[in-house]
Structure formats: structure tokens, C-alpha cells
Amino acid sequence: MGIRGKDRQIDNIEFNVNDISRSKTFYGSIFGWSFVDYGPTYIEFSDGRMTGGFTTGEPVRTGGPLVILYADDLDCTQLRLKAAGATISREVFSFPGGHRFHFIYPDGYELAVWSAS
Known part of the structure; x- marks a missing residue:
């Protein structure tokens, strides 16, 4: 078993966004998500069950967020x-x-x- 114990499970969802602050305000005020800043291009969010991230490090994609498996x-x-x-x-x-x-x-x-x- 790996460090996290989540081999071959969905581990994270990453949204490529144009404005991290806007996304933080939007999801925080509507859904009550909490956040951890990791620098100017990445912030982690938690909905209380799953974590994910907002990043400006990649172009915004249409069709939804990037699902990340471990x-x-x-x-x-x-x-x-x-x-x-x-x-x-x-x-x-x-x-x-x-x-x-x-x-x-x-x-x-x-x-x-x-x-x-």
C-alpha cells in the first residue's frame, strides 16, 4: 500500500482558472469550501470530503476539470x-x-x- 493508501482511486480534481481569487470567492461563498494557498498559481480547496485545486499554471479547458487519480x-x-x-x-x-x-x-x-x- 502506498503512502496515501489510495492506489488507483480518484484523489484530486483540478480546475484550470483565469483568476484564483475569483474562484476562491465563488466556491467559498456558495459551497463553504476551505482553502490552502500554495503560491500565486495554485490553491487547494476542500469541500470537507475531497480536495482539489485551482491553478493558473495551465490554460483553461472546456469540458470540465482535470480528474487526477493516485x-x-x-x-x-x-x-x-x-x-x-x-x-x-x-x-x-x-x-x-x-x-x-x-x-x-x-x-x-x-x-x-x-x-x-
Whole structure:
């Protein structure tokens, strides 16, 4: 079992936004979410059950937020995805807290997988 104990589960949802402050005000006032700032381009939110983030580090996407799954072993997960017909859209990269990659599901949805290792 991995550090977080959530291997192959949805772990995070990331919204690419134009204005973090506006998003924080909007979701905080309407849904009561709490926030942790991680610098000028990223803020974590919590709805009390699940966490996610708002970022200005990527372009705003139409079609919804980026769903991020957790995996104990990124390489093994990437191989399983490729074997199942997924396309890797962004190779493994580092970020504060771990590594992640993005993939395109055969129906066209982009998701990401991250690991703390």
C-alpha cells in the first residue's frame, strides 16, 4: 500500500482558472469550501470530503476539470493504460509533492495520474 493508501482511486480534481481569487470567492461563498494557498498559481480547496485545486499554471479547458487519480507505481499504471488503448498526452513530470502524467481515454477525456514517489 502506498503512502496515501489510495492506489488507483480518484484523489484530486483540478480546475484550470483565469483568476484564483475569483474562484476562491465563488466556491467559498456558495459551497463553504476551505482553502490552502500554495503560491500565486495554485490553491487547494476542500469541500470537507475531497480536495482539489485551482491553478493558473495551465490554460483553461472546456469540458470540465482535470480528474487526477493516485497510483503507487506510475510506470506500471502507464503501461496498463497504454495496453488498454489510452494515449499518453503528457509524459511524467515533477511538481511539488510528487510526479504525474496525463493520458487521453479512448473516448477523448483527459485525466492525470500522480504519485508521491
